[in-house]
Amino acid sequence: MRQTRLQRWLAWGVAWMAGACGSASPPPSQPSPDEVDPQGQAAVFWYQHTRERESALQEMIAQFNRENPHNIQVKGEYGGSYSHIYNKMLVGLQGGSLPQLVVAYQNQAQVYHSADGVVDLLPYMNSPKWGLSPEARADYIESFLEQDRMRGIQTAFPPNRSMEILYYNADWLRELGSDHPPQNWEEFAQFCRRAKAQPFSKAANPQRAVGYLLDMDASRLAAMVFSRGGDFIDPAQSQYNFITPEAKAALQLLVELAAEGAVEVLAEPNGDTSEFGSGQLLFAISSSSGLPFMKRAVDSGAKFAWGVAAVPYEGERPVVNVYGASVVLCRTTPEQQLAAWLFIKWFTEPEQQARWVRASGYFPARRSAASGLGAYFAENPNFQIAYGLLDYGKTEPTAPGYETVRRLVQNAMVDALDGAQLDPLLYQLTRSANATLEPE
Amino acid sequence: MATERQSSRGKRWLTYGGLGLCGVAAGLPFVWMLLASFMTEGETLRRVLLPEQVQWANYVLAWKEADFGLYFKNSLIIAVMQVGGTLLFSLMAAYPLARIPFRGREVVFVVILGTMMVPEMVTTGPNFLLINWLNRHSPIPWLNNWPALTIPFMASAFAIFLLRQFLRGIPGELWEAARMDGAGHLRFLLQIALPLCRAPLLTVGMFTFIGSWNSLAWPMLVTNTPEWRPISVGLQQFVSEAGAEVHLQMAGAVVSTLPVLLVYFLIQKEFTEGISLSGLKA
Numbered sequence: 041m042r043q044t045r046l047q048r049w050l051a052w053g054v055a056w057m058a059g060a061c062g063s064a065s066p067p068p069s070q071p072s073p074d075e076v077d078p079q080g081q082a083a084v085f086w087y088q089h090t091r092e093r094e095s096a097l098q099e100m101i102a103q104f105n106r107e108n109p110h111n112i113q114v115k116g117e118y119g120g121s122y123s124h125i126y127n128k129m130l131v132g133l134q135g136g137s138l139p140q141l142v143v144a145y146q147n148q149a150q151v152y153h154s155a156d157g158v159v160d161l162l163p164y165m166n167s168p169k170w171g172l173s174p175e176a177r178a179d180y181i182e183s184f185l186e187q188d189r190m191r192g193i194q195t196a197f198p199p200n201r202s203m204e205i206l207y208y209n210a211d212w213l214r215e216l217g218s219d220h221p222p223q224n225w226e227e228f229a230q231f232c233r234r235a236k237a238q239p240f241s242k243a244a245n246p247q248r249a250v251g252y253l254l255d256m257d258a259s260r261l262a263a264m265v266f267s268r269g270g271d272f273i274d275p276a277q278s279q280y281n282f283i284t285p286e287a288k289a290a291l292q293l294l295v296e297l298a299a300e301g302a303v304e305v306l307a308e309p310n311g312d313t314s315e316f317g318s319g320q321l322l323f324a325i326s327s328s329s330g331l332p333f334m335k336r337a338v339d340s341g342a343k344f345a346w347g348v349a350a351v352p353y354e355g356e357r358p359v360v361n362v363y364g365a366s367v368v369l370c371r372t373t374p375e376q377q378l379a380a381w382l383f384i385k386w387f388t389e390p391e392q393q394a395r396w397v398r399a400s401g402y403f404p405a406r407r408s409a410a411s412g413l414g415a416y417f418a419e420n421p422n423f424q425i426a427y428g429l430l431d432y433g434k435t436e437p438t439a440p441g442y443e444t445v446r447r448l449v450q451n452a453m454v455d456a457l458d459g460a461q462l463d464p465l466l467y468q469l470t471r472s473a474n475a476t477l478e479p480e
Numbered sequence: 481m482a483t484e485r486q487s488s489r490g491k492r493w494l495t496y497g498g499l500g501l502c503g504v505a506a507g508l509p510f511v512w513m514l515l516a517s518f519m520t521e522g523e524t525l526r527r528v529l530l531p532e533q534v535q536w537a538n539y540v541l542a543w544k545e546a547d548f549g550l551y552f553k554n555s556l557i558i559a560v561m562q563v564g565g566t567l568l569f570s571l572m573a574a575y576p577l578a579r580i581p582f583r584g585r586e587v588v589f590v591v592i593l594g595t596m597m598v599p600e601m602v603t604t605g606p607n608f609l610l611i612n613w614l615n616r617h618s619p620i621p622w623l624n625n626w627p628a629l630t631i632p633f634m635a636s637a638f639a640i641f642l643l644r645q646f647l648r649g650i651p652g653e654l655w656e657a658a659r660m661d662g663a664g665h666l667r668f669l670l671q672i673a674l675p676l677c678r679a680p681l682l683t684v685g686m687f688t689f690i691g692s693w694n695s696l697a698w699p700m701l702v703t704n705t706p707e708w709r710p711i712s713v714g715l716q717q718f719v720s721e722a723g724a725e726v727h728l729q730m731a732g733a734v735v736s737t738l739p740v741l742l743v744y745f746l747i748q749k750e751f752t753e754g755i756s757l758s759g760l761k762a
Contacts, residue, residue, distance in 0.1 A: 084704070086704070088721070089720075090716065090717045090718070090719070090720055091545065091717060091718075091720065091725075093720070117704045117705060118706075119700070119704065120700040120713070120716060121716070121719070121721075122721070124697070124700040124701075127604075127697065127700070127701055128700065128701055130605075131604070131605055131608040131609070131701060134605060134608075134609060135608055135609045135612035135613075136612070137612055137615075137623070139704075244526055309724070310723045310724060313525065313723055314524075314525045314526070314527055317525050317526070318525070318526050318527070327721070329721060330723060333723035336521065336522075336525070337525045339522075340520070340521060340522025340523075340525055340526065341522065341525060341526050
């Protein structure tokens with residue numbers, strides 16, 4: 041979700057275009073989906089998946105193309121990483137060449153929506169003819185749908201989700217005198233300190249022991265702030281606020297642990313997976329979509345018992361940072377839009393969801409998909425534990441400028457660990473973040 | 481005298497020592513890439529230094545899984561077209577700027593140089609809009625096709641600058657002699673200047689080849705299907721949002737680096753000469 045300078049320029053171009061065209065040419069009004077015939081339509085779907093996930097997705101697309109009664113033909117195309125797809129969309133919005141379906145984070149979807157590049161999905165969801173039945177509608181995890189809804193407009197639709205979870209080395213914890221993962225941040229800190237002093241007996245390098253490797257990523261800090269009961273933004277998504285006890289406490293703890301050497305800064309991508317697998321890292325906090333990678337790292341590394349849990353929390357119940365890209369329906373023709381919607385609807389049916397979960401390791405967007413995942417849960421108990429945390433989900437801001445705010449948060453984390461005073465730092469961060477909410 | 485000799489020897493040791501260190505620093509990533517390409521996934525995750533058993537299969541797997549055959553062919557075609565186009569158009573632009581006096585010549589040159597100051601990110605959007613327009617209005621499709629991947633890069637301000645600097649250095653007497661023999665500018669360029677320009681042309685060609693071979697962001701922007709995507713896209717296949725298959729990625733990286741190394745070794749002498757003639761430091 042990091043934004044490059046290129047993306048800032050392109051986003052500026054899109055914002056300018058939206059501003060320049062906004063008053064002159066409002067988007068053409070859309071006919072009701074009920075009046076549209078999707079027969080024989082084609083739809084292009086840009087996604088970021090590679091290898092096994094891509095193969096599974098392509099097989100599912102082929103099945104849809106074979107079996108749908110409207111002879112709709114979906115063509116799945118690898119668009120590169122999220123960042124590449126965002127670039128393609130930003131220039132596509134200016135050039136008028138858009139596919140029908142695209143994966144997008146919530147804040148990216150807001151950018152597309154502000155440039156009239158995507159359509160509201162609510163009319164499709166509520167359509168008596170093509171929409172979701174009340175039972176199906178109730179089956180979707182509401183918080184996932186809410187993530188993609190802004191001011192009453194459903195800018196995107198969730199096909200799956202992931203969350204920030206705590207990976208822990210159970211054997212090492214046992215050596216440190218505990219048979220359960222840390223419940224709160226104080227316990228987490230204690231174990232990090234003890235781990236530093238008492239390396240794991242099976243570690244690949246017995247001299248190396250770290251409690252936690254901190255990735256300078258806004259989602260990490262968000263997870264720590266959420267689990268303390270805080271947030272980055274107000275519920276109306278109108279004001280960022282980092283001058284909170286939760287944000288300060290989260291950073292303060294990291295600064296202290298880093299000063300003691302119990303926490304180190306992650307120096308390379310996925311370095312925490314390597315270190316965890318080698319038995320040199322007690323805790324890792326990262327995406328649940330990394331579960332298969334973590335398993336492979338441990339199996340080919342120090343081979344120990346490990347587990348997953350909610351990140352430590354301060355209240356009565358956990359709060360976990362749930363995130364993940366959704367799909368947006370680009371503004372093309374009403375027929376193509378409907379065809380693309382019918383594919384999304386099919387893809388999120390329980391049977392397809394269960395199949396997608398097995399192939400991707402993501403969480404399904406519908407509760408009933410779990411009934412088709414019994415064998416998968418049995419094979420992947422850690423996935424089941426993480427799945428059980430979905431009810432405690434909370435999401436990061438969905439405001440359009442959040443890509444920029446993520447970069448600001450990341451810079452603030454670096455500054456904090458470099459010794460900056462936290463109060464002025466968080467004050468400045470709040471000011472800079474709120475500047476992104478001001479109209480251009 | 482002895483002290484002077486000692487001091488000169490000391491300087492030489494210092495120079496060679498420094499250069500050696502730089503060489504090691506520059507070479508280490510390549511060595512690591514090569515070693516990692518022979519490891520199992522577990523070995524890359526455990527960050528061992530040497531593979532226990534050489535995994536040749538990584539190369540076969542990387543080649544098959546990422547459709548490297550197709551991407552390799554695409555990259556080669558794109559690079560050859562870009563190099564050919566850049567050499568042709570840059571030479572045609574550099575020659576008059578160097579050797580034909582006309583009003584506003586310096587202004588034109590400064591404007592061309594000025595384009596080097598504009599960051600690529602600023603021009604990406606407008607370039608795409610232009611390509612998109614051409615895609616709609618020209619007889620052959622530009623998007624998802626070779627024109628979008630090659631034509632925008634066939635005029636390079638840097639190449640024009642480099643070649644102009646060299647062409648300016650060709651003695652006037654040669655031009656006078658050629659004129660006496662009845663040669664015009666085109667003949668002078670083709671028969672006299674061009675053979676003399678071997679080193680800078682190869683340098684420009686090398687830079688263009690490397691730029692083309694390594695490009696990723698632009699090809700991702702103007703292609704949606706694998707038909708014309710370059711090898712850098714193939715390397716992306718081994719990276720997912722949750723992690724990378726480093727052993728396969730490195731095997732792919734070794735394969736994709738080979739042509740660049742091969743070209744460099746073939747023209748190493750001319751490349752160094754071209755760089756030194758232009759007054760640039762590599």
